[in-house]
Amino acid sequence: MLTRLALIATAHADPAARRLGLAADSAGLWFRSRRLRRHWADHENHCHQAITRAIAGLTPRRTVLVLGSGQLRDIPLALLAHTFDSVLLVDAVHLWPARRQAGRFANVRCVTSDVTGRLAQFAFGFAPNPPLATVKADDSIDLTISANILSQLPIAAEEWLERHGRPPADIAAMAHQLVGEHLAALTRLPGRVCLLSDIEMQERDRSGTILARHDLLAGHTLPAPDDAWLWPVAPFGMAQKERAYLHHSVAISDFKAA
């Protein structure tokens, strides 16, 4: 409990993200990713392989931008730091373990920022900014990795709208807009874009039968991936004894060309 509070208190967080509960969510994810590291290893390996494919043949290799760097589990940080002149790790929340890892490399910088430009709208009633407004001016970016952030982008907004009694159709429309804005922003960035994302959640029983499916991209579909796999986000016994929750995940190592 103390560690959780300490993780939240020492987090570098965008003020709106903290207000909307993202610092607490990150601390929760930190604990889950440690507890489930054996179950998540294959997922992380698929992500690392996709990033390796995205780097292959890429020149020049000046700046790599990582959107949703989080706990740095999906990201081969040492490889990026050794391959690129500079590594920008963008997330609305940087916990101290991730900051400490980043601090091992002189060319890695954490940028604490909301990539949607909309969190302050919900938290404080401010006018929205364009997505990626803080980073997209940098034309030295040769590779951007959207690192399992896409399906997460609507969550804070959906929860806020739900708390404020908005109808389901409005909530669904906002979720659709946030996912769409991120995809559009990726296509406008300079350089290659590697997209890693979960696209669907499946609930399965022990026989492997799919009991329910949930779209994680608010109605958007992605181009054909170069890799796809199942990520056991909550294996049997985690959320429910007899039901496992798996995310159908994909990698598109050259999103703009796909």
Ligand SMILES: C[S@@+](CC[C@H](N)C(=O)[O-])C[C@H]1O[C@@H](n2cnc3c(N)ncnc32)[C@H](O)[C@@H]1O
């Ligand atoms: C599933 S995690 C990504 C995992 C991460 N790539 C890793 O290797 O640990 C999703 C991340 O998206 C971040 N995030 C969610 N909404 C965000 C936003 N609006 N702006 C920036 N980051 C956001 C969360 O803080 C979280 O770290």
